[in-house]
Amino acid sequence: MAHLQSTSMESNINVEADILHDSVNNSYTKNKKVFIESYGCAMNHSDSEIVASILAEEGYTNSSKVEEADLILLNTCSIRDKAEETIRHRIKDFKAMKRANRGLIIGVLGCMAERLKKKFLEEERLVDLVVGPDAYRSLPDLLYQVEGGEKGINVLLSREETYADISPVRLSSNGISAFISIMRGCDNMCSFCVVPFTRGRERSRDLFSILAEMQDLVEKGYKEVTLLGQNVDSYKWENPETKSVVTFAMLLEAVAKVDPNVRIRFSTSHPKDITDEVLFTMAAYDNICKYIHLPVQSGNSRILEMMNRTYDREWYIDKIDRIYEIMPDCTISSDMIAGFCSETEAEHQDTLSMIEYAKYSLSYTFYYSERPGTTAARKYPDDVPLDVKKRRLAEIIEVQRRVSHELNLLDLGKTFEVLIEGDSKKSDKDFSGRNSQNKMIIFPKMAGYKPGDYAQVKVLEVTSATLKGEINPH
Numbered sequence: 001m002a003h004l005q006s007t008s009m010e011s012n013i014n015v016e017a018d019i020l021h022d023s024v025n026n027s028y029t030k031n032k033k034v035f036i037e038s039y040g041c042a043m044n045h046s047d048s049e050i051v052a053s054i055l056a057e058e059g060y061t062n063s064s065k066v067e068e069a070d071l072i073l074l075n076t077c078s079i080r081d082k083a084e085e086t087i088r089h090r091i092k093d094f095k096a097m098k099r100a101n102r103g104l105i106i107g108v109l110g111c112m113a114e115r116l117k118k119k120f121l122e123e124e125r126l127v128d129l130v131v132g133p134d135a136y137r138s139l140p141d142l143l144y145q146v147e148g149g150e151k152g153i154n155v156l157l158s159r160e161e162t163y164a165d166i167s168p169v170r171l172s173s174n175g176i177s178a179f180i181s182i183m184r185g186c187d188n189m190c191s192f193c194v195v196p197f198t199r200g201r202e203r204s205r206d207l208f209s210i211l212a213e214m215q216d217l218v219e220k221g222y223k224e225v226t227l228l229g230q231n232v233d234s235y236k237w238e239n240p241e242t243k244s245v246v247t248f249a250m251l252l253e254a255v256a257k258v259d260p261n262v263r264i265r266f267s268t269s270h271p272k273d274i275t276d277e278v279l280f281t282m283a284a285y286d287n288i289c290k291y292i293h294l295p296v297q298s299g300n301s302r303i304l305e306m307m308n309r310t311y312d313r314e315w316y317i318d319k320i321d322r323i324y325e326i327m328p329d330c331t332i333s334s335d336m337i338a339g340f341c342s343e344t345e346a347e348h349q350d351t352l353s354m355i356e357y358a359k360y361s362l363s364y365t366f367y368y369s370e371r372p373g374t375t376a377a378r379k380y381p382d383d384v385p386l387d388v389k390k391r392r393l394a395e396i397i398e399v400q401r402r403v404s405h406e407l408n409l410l411d412l413g414k415t416f417e418v419l420i421e422g423d424s425k426k427s428d429k430d431f432s433g434r435n436s437q438n439k440m441i442i443f444p445k446m447a448g449y450k451p452g453d454y455a456q457v458k459v460l461e462v463t464s465a466t467l468k469g470e471i472n473p474h
């Protein structure tokens, strides 16, 4: 969610890790290699780390080379039609490999597995295994079944499963930033969204298991942790012994206190649930990053109502005002959908003006894609023509680009504390890292600084996407 909201990009990460595993008692899977490819949101990427951990127990080592895999797993996303299409194409890539190696197992995990269930096995004959997001503990049994020549499927959703006791294998990690999943599922039923169907009911993870994972990451030298959930602000966990209830604000504070030198981020916040208590907690702790991803989806009240977002334009604006009032240095980002059912030009203009009002530092933008089974698919015709959707989307992107650039210009000459993440993509002479506001800053390397260190960086140049600067050692 990178910024965890890489979520909404149908991004694809080939994950790799060195796992020291114990393959004793696992003769049937001894020395086998798994290749996991993850699509969709940060939650999915985080789930792949849980899957890797479950499979490591069975003697599977992670591999980044698909050619050497005995097991290929695609952790899939259903959020938009295009995301599903990408997966179907990817499965075809494995056809020749499967022909050459009969023993190769191909499995589909995640949201698309959950949405299509048995149909997936019928439609994609190459696939041996279909496992939904709440059923990963059954992977070893299902694999056993597949090795015996059957197909394996488990798409049961659960009201309790949080994988709290499973210690994730940190895949493709830079050793500096990590994710902690704090809840699963979503109860919101936004009318356009497939997630409540693919991820099931919302449930929060045991506070103590979250704190233990945090402590473990700190001991391993991680410097930044992102708390993950579809709707983190509705985190609510009741201590079974004391019956006291832990809210998201309380969790945030507890996590921030573990180590003041480790940054805390969180994603995603639903505007309806982010409370003053959360905002004051953010303001009170320097290590809680001053950045909120607060997707608006649309700037128009009629469309928001149809989307079942449970707030209107004015309510959202009040929330934005409150955030800047409590934390003037906070940045806010958003998700927006162009061309939702029946959206008029005037209503689209409301989304454009919201970008200006809210001063989003960045946005993840999409055109509406109807998802089977959702309320919108059942109730509202998908009647905005594709060319209009695409044009509106381009306008949203253009306004956002301009607003991001204007905001970045205000950062010229300022000095920020930056967590160095590694070499910049373009040059190994430069480092890149982010400030508390989640803005990427590129700056020349300097003796004495390495990835994982904090540096004071003065901004000297900006574009709409990045800041450039230099370390200010004093």
Ligand code: SAH
Binding pocket: 007, 008, 079, 080, 192, 193, 194, 195, 229, 230, 231, 268, 269, 270, 295, 297, 335, 336, 337, 366, 367, 368, 369, 370, 371
């Ligand atoms: N839980 C998060 C969002 C998860 S999905 C939230 O409530 O904000 C990530 C983004 O994908 C959403 O914010 C939305 O902008 C987009 N999205 C979801 N369903 C979509 C659809 N059917 N068509 C287009 N974009 C969609």
Ligand code: SF4
Binding pocket: 186, 187, 188, 189, 190, 193, 194, 195, 196, 230, 231, 270
């Ligand atoms: Fe989907 Fe809405 Fe839940 Fe986000 S809050 S996952 S958009 S239903």
Ligand code: F3S
Binding pocket: 007, 008, 039, 040, 041, 042, 043, 044, 076, 077, 078, 079, 110, 111, 194, 195, 198, 199
């Ligand atoms: Fe995430 Fe895509 Fe599922 S965005 S929750 S992987 S539908």
